[in-house]
Amino acid sequence: MSMTRAVVVVAGWLLAGAPLAAQTAGPAAGETLSQSYRGSQSRNVEYQKVAPFKVFDNLYYVGPGNVAVWLIETTDGLILIDTAQEPLVDHVIDSVRKVGFDPKNIRYILLTHGHLDHFGGAAKIQALSGARVATLEEDWQLIEAAGKQAGRGGQPPPAVPKRDLVLEEGDVVRLGKTELRTYHLPGHTAGSPSWSFTVFDNGRPHKAFIFGGPGQRNGVEGGTQFLNSIRRLKKEFSDVEVPVHVHSYLNTYPVPEGGAILEPGLKLKDRRPGQSHPFVNNAGWRAWLDVAEAGTIKYIEDAKAGRIGGRGGNAEN
Numbered sequence: 001m002s003m004t005r006a007v008v009v010v011a012g013w014l015l016a017g018a019p020l021a022a023q024t025a026g027p028a029a030g031e032t033l034s035q036s037y038r039g040s041q042s043r044n045v046e047y048q049k050v051a052p053f054k055v056f057d058n059l060y061y062v063g064p065g066n067v068a069v070w071l072i073e074t075t076d077g078l079i080l081i082d083t084a085q086e087p088l089v090d091h092v093i094d095s096v097r098k099v100g101f102d103p104k105n106i107r108y109i110l111l112t113h114g115h116l117d118h119f120g121g122a123a124k125i126q127a128l129s130g131a132r133v134a135t136l137e138e139d140w141q142l143i144e145a146a147g148k149q150a151g152r153g154g155q156p157p158p159a160v161p162k163r164d165l166v167l168e169e170g171d172v173v174r175l176g177k178t179e180l181r182t183y184h185l186p187g188h189t190a191g192s193p194s195w196s197f198t199v200f201d202n203g204r205p206h207k208a209f210i211f212g213g214p215g216q217r218n219g220v221e222g223g224t225q226f227l228n229s230i231r232r233l234k235k236e237f238s239d240v241e242v243p244v245h246v247h248s249y250l251n252t253y254p255v256p257e258g259g260a261i262l263e264p265g266l267k268l269k270d271r272r273p274g275q276s277h278p279f280v281n282n283a284g285w286r287a288w289l290d291v292a293e294a295g296t297i298k299y300i301e302d303a304k305a306g307r308i309g310g311r312g313g314n315a316e317n
């Protein structure tokens, strides 16, 4: 999605109940709601401040529109998945409060990979809560490297969390009665931790999965790693019922319905008793894996033929 696409005012979206601050903008022509957060509205800070919402008994969405932040409630405190980045970290903290929790009760911050849009708020939220910050060794190295480099336009380096908890494949993060099992699924980064856990819909359990790095990147080497990760997911995790995605625009629902978070979030608001939960979507997860596999095979071919740069591809940030 082009970052330079003109902002188009779509009055119709106002009717959908957009927050007041966002009423000056909406998706551009051809964009889904989710795509607008990465595309035409990517720099519109007020627009990015989507209202937080409860998704399952123990899972809340507390992120901005572009980069996901998830909050897991346990019997012994909170677990935050990713943190977004400035200037939206206070929005994340406020969102935790709005869904009824004290951010000081965040005990763990799990980082899905060492890119700034995911870890940028970790130091601030760690300072506020005393939470332990966890990711794989490979992504700690990325985070620490980012903390030594000037930001865009000569800005000072981003604040980075202190190396705290280094996870490995198979490690289980336990808090209260909640367990998240860690997997190493590289390709987007050399680490890209992923976690399986259980969500509950009015007490009924569903198998949820957070894929930490859901976009191919870094040429033939990264693409090949990513392809192996996708094939492992197809083999071992085809039974996932709830894909907990790290970006809203990932399409576990087919276009034009689009989007992995915001569109099913709207459906959830209108859900009537007895209707299925819109985030329980095994078919969408399996279809997404098929599309990712085919796209990655093409990505590797393109990388081998020199048609993309080192970063290239349809990688997310």
Ligand SMILES: [Zn+2]
Pocket: 113, 115, 188, 316, 317
């Ligand atoms: Zn990334």
